[in-house]
Amino acid sequence: MLLEGKTSVIYGGGGSIGGAVARAFAREGAKVFLAGRTEARLDKVAAEIRAGGGVAQTEEVDALDERAVDEHADAVAAAAGGIDIVFNLISHGDVQGTPLAEMALEDFERPIRTAVRTMFLTSRAAARHMIKQGSGVIMAFGxxxxxMPGYYLGGLQVAFQAVEALRRSLACELGPHGIRVVTLQTAGVPESIQESFAGRAAITQAIERRTMLNRAATLEDVGNVAVFAASGWAAAVTATAINITCGAQVD
Structure with a gap:
């Protein structure tokens, strides 16, 4: 197993993407600590992991609360002997469908503030423990x-760009301590859109049309690539994004 003996913390672990990553990590032998604001969703993912023979613990944590994040990371490190992997997958509260020229400032700012704040807090909390052990992997998403023309993404893509700037700085400063920082870059994961959302089919088709493979990344794709990025097989990979856009973005 690629992650046997590793301790991972997933913020937003009760969501569709966070849950997929958590299940993939557990499948490969990692102990999974799920953090988020909705206990029922965390417990559901944890129960699925345990049913498959994996190890999972949950904790209600607001990943925008500095004290809560620090205390949770300290507790995980104390219980598990360290933190090997941290992945922040919380939602950003973005508003889509409104042109920027008509968008309220608060709606534009929210995903940018949320994404940068939570990425900084969770990365810093984990890094303090990773530095002591001389190793670790910090992962970002987006x-x-x-x-996408015509879809009015508001501040979402700006938020992703800001996180990428932070990822570059983290990789530069933490690299000498043996810590890798990697982004999983997608062009959208249609499976993560609620089935009840009226525009789900149209968005899926729009994403697929932009790809070279005529399909979008799946939740399983995200989990599998996350396992690779977090494992020793990717020991030389840092300060970069792993492109899982199915060819929608060309490097």
């Missing part, structure tokens, strides 16, 4: 990329 990546750079062009906005």
């Amino acid at each position: 990546g750079y990329g062009d906005p």
Whole structure:
């Protein structure tokens, strides 16, 4: 197993993407600590992991609360003997469908503030423990990329770009301590859109049309690539984004 003996912390672990990553990590032998604001969703993912023979613990944590994040990371490190992997997958509260020229400042700012604040807090909390052990992997999600014409993404893509700037700085400063920082870059994961959302099919088709493979990344794709990025097989990979856009973005 690629992550046997590793301790991972997933913020937003009760969400569709966070849950997929958590299940993939557990499948490969990692102990999974799920953090988020909705206990029922965390417990559901944890129960699925345990049913499959994996190890999972949950904790209600607001990943925008500095004290809560620090205390949780300290508790995980104390219980598990360290933190090997941290992945922040909380939602950013973005508003889509409104042109920027008509968008309220608060709606534009929210995803940018949320994404940068939570990425900084969770990365810093984990890094303090990773530095002591001389190793670790910090992961981000989203990546750079062009906005989709006609879909009015608001501050979402700006937020992803800001996180990428932070990822570069983290990779530079933490690299000498043996800590890798990697982004999983997608062009959208349609499976993460609620089935009840009326525009789900249209968005899926729009994403697929932009790809070279005529399909979008799946939740399983995200989990599998996350395992690779967090494992020793990717020991030389840092300060970069792993492109899982199915060819929608060309490097």
